[in-house]
Amino acid sequence: MAEELLRKTFQVRGRDFDKAGETAAEIKQILKGLGIDSGLIHRAVVIAFEAEMNVVMYASEGTITFVLTDEDIRLEITDNGPGIENIEMALTEGFSTASDEMREMGFGFGMGLPNIRKNSDGFNIESQVGVGTTVAAMIGLDSSA
């Protein structure tokens, strides 16, 4: 069994574009301070940032839980709705329901979830319409690209 070394949960507020990205930045600083390999940090930060932005853009509130074990980095992002109707479609590159306003801010390329999956060694998404979405991602500490 993997030994848990560190666990931290962050609150993310939907629609709060001013604070968007802060959790991903904080996780980056924690991993840097621990001397984790920069390639692994980069992957973890992409995952955290894209998932954080999805909470900000689509949900009303959520949490990001960051766990470091002696074997891996785990990120679990959960929010309380609106949920995703078609998960397969949401995971398709280029699919987006972002508003014009979000696109003007540089989001809405439909690349967030595909990039989260690409950067993960283990990936899972569960969602229920009207309830919420949970994305779980894992990066092995001995993995490379």
Ligand SMILES: Nc1ncnc2c1ncn2[C@@H]1O[C@H](COP(=O)(O)OP(=O)(O)OP(=O)(O)O)[C@@H](O)[C@H]1O
């Ligand atoms: N937490 C969520 N709650 C509800 N819907 C979501 C959530 N995350 C993603 N989606 C839906 O899945 C679609 C694809 O998400 P994805 O992150 O891949 O792209 P995007 O957010 O539209 O654009 P980008 O991430 O490139 O800025 C979103 O447009 C949205 O419809």
Ligand SMILES: [Mg+2]
């Ligand atoms: Mg996104």
